[in-house]
Amino acid sequence: MNERKGSTLNFVELWEQWKEHGDVEAKKQLIEKHLPIVDYVSGRLAVGLPKNVSKDDLSSNGVMGLIDAVEKFDYKRGLQFETYASWRVRGAILDGLRQGDWVPRSVREKSKKLEEGYQQLEQQYLRSVTDSEMSDYLNISEREFQNLLQEVAVMTLCSLEDPIREEESETRLTLLVDEKAKNPDYKVREFYLKDSLTKGIEKLTEKERTVVSLLYYEDLSLSEIAEVMSLSPSRISQLHSKAILRLRGSLEKHRDLLMQED
Structure with a gap:
């Protein structure tokens, strides 16, 4: 044996x-x-x-x-x-x-504030907002903004088993399960999820899209991406944080629209 x-x-x-x-x-x-x-x-x-x-x-x-x-x-x-x-x-x-409560409550609150900022400003300007615009929105300097991104970097690690919304039990994984018979409700949710992600990715900057692609599609680590893009690991971490915060905001916005149509 x-x-x-x-x-x-x-x-x-x-x-x-x-x-x-x-x-x-x-x-x-x-x-x-x-x-x-x-x-x-x-x-x-x-x-x-x-x-x-x-x-x-x-x-x-x-x-x-x-x-x-x-x-x-x-x-x-x-x-x-x-x-x-x-x-x-x-x-x-x-x-x-x-x-294990590995992230302090203060960091969670900062991450949520950043996510809401990206969502509100990009809905207002209908484009990707700059670091300067986000700094003004948060009433902090650009240097403080970069430090804030680094601080909340650990919050941008997300799982497909995370709830789509905190108060709900439905997860991203439930929208990706391979089922032979998919009901109409499943198909609608699957369509809106893919559409929201597509639109969200389109709004990312070129560097942010590159980081997302290399991390989630090419399966490279943050340190490997830093070498490929000739940037520091901390800069890659910041780009990743901004990309995920923007994508989360996009998913929330489109989900709210879907709920309004029900």
């Missing part, structure tokens, strides 16, 4: 043994085989977190997410487990961070 543990054929057999026969040993092997996913995801998330956040805590929460993924994954659908598990691991780590 151990000699065939790493083979593709044995991997399928492990899923069959676990899902069809409840073989706990097979489940254990599936978890052990995919532990590198936890190391990879926790390592990437750790880059943008404060130093007081323990990487061991990230890994522990990540393992819980991996276990949950192994328990819920349907291998018969032909989907790639690594992708599914990565989202589950990332969601579990972020859930653990939120429950």
Whole structure:
């Protein structure tokens, strides 16, 4: 059994043994085989977190997410487990961070104020606003504005399992689940989500779009993006923060419009 543990054929057999026969040993092997996913995801998330956040805590929460993924994954659908598990691991780590109150309330309030500022000014000017305009809106200097972006950078880490709105249970993940039969309400919400994201990305500056593309589509880390763009890691972090704050504002605005049409 151990000699065939790493083979593709044995991997399928492990899923069959676990899902069809409840073989706990097979489940254990599936978890052990995919532990590198936890190391990879926790390592990437750790880059943008404060130093007081323990990487061991990230890994522990990540393992819980991996276990949950192994328990819920349907291998018969032909989907790639690594992708599914990565989202589950990332969601579990972020859930653990939120429950641990890793971000001071003051930082959350500052992040919300920035998000509202971008949403209000871009709705007013119908374009991407400059750092100077945001500084004026917040009544602070541009240097203080840059420091503020750096301070709230940890808040721009978001999970597909985060609620779309704080008071609701519906998450971004529920809009992306691959279901064979999609009801009309699902299709409408999916359309508005994609449309809102598209419009939001179009309003980003070229550098912000590049950071988003390299981080979420090319899967580069912030430090790797800094090398590619010949900018400092702190500058990349600021660009990422601004991009996410703008996108969140765009999603909120279009969701409010959708709710008004109901």
